[in-house]
Amino acid sequence: MKKYFYVINIQYLGYRFHGWQKQPTVKTLHLMVDRTLNFILEGKTFKSLSSGRTDAMVSAESAAFELFLKEPIEDQTAFLDLFNHNLPQDIRALSIREVDETFNIINHSKIKEYLYLFSYGQKNHPFCAPIMTTILDDLDIEIMKEGAKLFQGEHYFKTYCYKPTDNGIYNREVLLCELVENTIYTANYFPEKSYILRVKGKGFMRNQIRLMMGTLIDLGKGKLTLEDIRVSLLPNSTCKMNYIAPASGLILNTIEFE
16 A cells, blocks of 8 residues: 655644653653644544654754655645644644655754753743743853854764763764854843854754753853863763753754755
8 A cells, every 4th residue: 555755844832741752641742743633634544753852841943753644635735724723832833745755754864953042140030931941140151152162073972961871872973063142032021131052963862962051051150161071072081961951941943854
């Protein structure tokens, strides 16, 4: 029987979800997406597969999943409208396109860009909590900018993997890593200044970006030095970076399939 394959791009606010992957007894993004698909497809056989997992409370401007069907979607625009009409308000489908059977959303080469949104020095309005991390201590932003640049390029990132094993592949390349003032997200309840760590690469390990952000926060507090970060990125480094920045500041910004 012929099968049909589609890639659907979605965006979501992850604050009330326990990540993407289905888990017993908790509400996840995959659960809500599949419930909605089952309803609009009226019980027809389907399968959905994400391009990657996100942690609890992580959001996305543009994530993607592949939809496998035994019957074609005759009107993709109408399908997308129906999908959005039935999805919860914190999930939105952006686009749909058909792909062929050679496409594999997990193994297909892709580049992901993440943003980490944060502010410091004051308690923020509670409405900031879903997408912005608040650091109450003072931070040296300038040295954090220097530290962010140290992650860019090809390095040994075992220090920045949660619970690494001895047989993992830790030589990885970060295509871009910069800390800049936030000009993307605005609201009248946001602090006067906030900042974004922008990271782009072909693949990231579990909690890698949150560990990088946590290290930069400790650098900004004066708990670490630039030399500590340099040493942590050397082959077979035994440094331990233990501060994992909160998940709610992390946003999957773009995903590009090559």
